Amino acid sequence: MTSRKLTIKVPATSANIGPGFDVVGLSLSLTLTLTVSHTRFTSPPQSVDPPKISYSGEGAEEVPLDAYKNLTTRVALYVLRCNGRPHFPSDLAIHVHNEIPFGRGLGSSGAAVIAGVLLGDALGEFQLSTSRLLDFALMVERHPDNVTAALVGGFVGSYLRELSREATEAASVPLAEVLPEYPPDAGEAWGQDPPSPPEGIGHYVRFNWAPEIRAVAIIPQFELSTAKARDVLPLAYTRKDLVFNLQRLAVLTTALGQSPPDPDLIYEAMKDRVHQPYRKTLIPGLPEVLSSVTPSSHPGLLGICLSGAGPTILALATGGFEAIALSAKEVFKGAGVEVKWQVLTVESGGSSVVYDE
Numbered sequence: 001m002t003s004r005k006l007t008i009k010v011p012a013t014s015a016n017i018g019p020g021f022d023v024v025g026l027s028l029s030l031t032l033t034l035t036v037s038h039t040r041f042t043s044p045p046q047s048v049d050p051p052k053i054s055y056s057g058e059g060a061e062e063v064p065l066d067a068y069k070n071l072t073t074r075v076a077l078y079v080l081r082c083n084g085r086p087h088f089p090s091d092l093a094i095h096v097h098n099e100i101p102f103g104r105g106l107g108s109s110g111a112a113v114i115a116g117v118l119l120g121d122a123l124g125e126f127q128l129s130t131s132r133l134l135d136f137a138l139m140v141e142r143h144p145d146n147v148t149a150a151l152v153g154g155f156v157g158s159y160l161r162e163l164s165r166e167a168t169e170a171a172s173v174p175l176a177e178v179l180p181e182y183p184p185d186a187g188e189a190w191g192q193d194p195p196s197p198p199e200g201i202g203h204y205v206r207f208n209w210a211p212e213i214r215a216v217a218i219i220p221q222f223e224l225s226t227a228k229a230r231d232v233l234p235l236a237y238t239r240k241d242l243v244f245n246l247q248r249l250a251v252l253t254t255a256l257g258q259s260p261p262d263p264d265l266i267y268e269a270m271k272d273r274v275h276q277p278y279r280k281t282l283i284p285g286l287p288e289v290l291s292s293v294t295p296s297s298h299p300g301l302l303g304i305c306l307s308g309a310g311p312t313i314l315a316l317a318t319g320g321f322e323a324i325a326l327s328a329k330e331v332f333k334g335a336g337v338e339v340k341w342q343v344l345t346v347e348s349g350g351s352s353v354v355y356d357e
């Protein structure tokens with residue numbers, strides 16, 4: 001039996017960037033790192049001992065360390081089970097170090113899902129393609145913006161393919177069937193196999209990113225779950241609001257790749273009428289922050305938006321970072337919200353899996 005060590009790194013992401021709701025994502029310089037050791041699978045199957053998980057950094061007080069409850073290891077087990085390995089390998093030990101705050105709109109759950117998909121693929125030595133890895137991620141996190149940017153890196157646009165009726169049904173099963181929370185009793189096999197993802201669910205393209213653009217993340221000190229922030233959105237939109245967003249998104253995806261970036265073009269192109277107006281009820285101070293920080297009041301600013309489902313605000317800028325952050329902080333303070341802020345870079349590399357020699 002041989003053992004192996006590997007390190008998995010997955011970046012934070014900011015989804016939407018204003019008008020690109022559920023469509024665009026940006027990978028950012030905060031990292032979820034898994035340091036993993038395990039014994040390689042042999043045939044016949046080895047005895048199953050529970051994986052050991054330790055965890056430091058963001059979320060350490062709340063994250064479950066039981067491998068059947070932890071999002072990353074549940075996703076890894078899903079990938080293993082769909083590819084003929086019904087359990088974790090022996091001697092599996094994982095240390096997680098996380099820099100991505102939970103429930104802030106910086107893609108912590110998307111990163112945890114991608115880490116799980118990469119972990120399952122690595123443990124099983126399946127060598128799944130990027131497209132197949134994305135299929136597994138999309139069975140868990142069902143909007144493509146965060147997971148695609150976390151997997152491939154950079155500034156990315158993605159869509160979900162229209163699936164056949166059978167494939168749609170296969171991809172719409174409840175999450176509890178994809179990721180059961182309990183292992184089978186000792187000596188028993190799993191019941192039914194989990195549903196394998198249909199092939200080629202997600203498709204993406206990487207846009208250019210002007211290297212001088214940084215992302216100032218202004219991070220309120222409260223959590224907002226993505227599920228709750230999706231529940232406040234309407235089911236239908238007016239043609240006027242949809243055209244408003246489509247016009248801006250079409251311009252934005254090219255404008256953010258041009259050097260030097262044009263603040264007049266970008267500031268307006270980062271406005272949104274599909275999700276931000278509805279989320280203001282959950283984020284005190286949101287409309288005031290978005291309207292008070294502009295390129296004329298803050299030289300260097302290009303545009304400002306809600307990061308993902310919030311509550312973090314993302315200001316894209318080429319300079320004046322501190323002035324932007326302090327103004328936003330002041331406005332949030334007036335609404336009773338404390339914030340931290342950080343200047344982040346856009347990471348083009350995406351996720352990585354590195355094996356120790």
Ligand SMILES: Nc1ncnc2c1ncn2[C@@H]1O[C@H](COP(=O)(O)OP(=O)(O)O)[C@@H](O)[C@H]1O
Pocket residue numbers: 032059063070071072096098101102103104105106107108109110112224225226227308309
């Ligand atoms: N590294 C992680 N390991 C395990 N679970 C995680 C991890 N990161 C995030 N999660 C889970 O995802 C939840 C946050 O997801 P979500 O509400 O979508 O917010 P976010 O905007 O941060 O993605 C956390 O409360 C936690 O349950």
Ligand SMILES: N[C@@H](CCOP(=O)(O)O)C(=O)O
Pocket residue numbers: 013014015016021022023104105106107108109110143145146226229230275307308309310
């Ligand atoms: N498009 C999604 C993105 C959610 O991102 P997260 O980082 O908040 O999980 C949405 O806006 O709901």
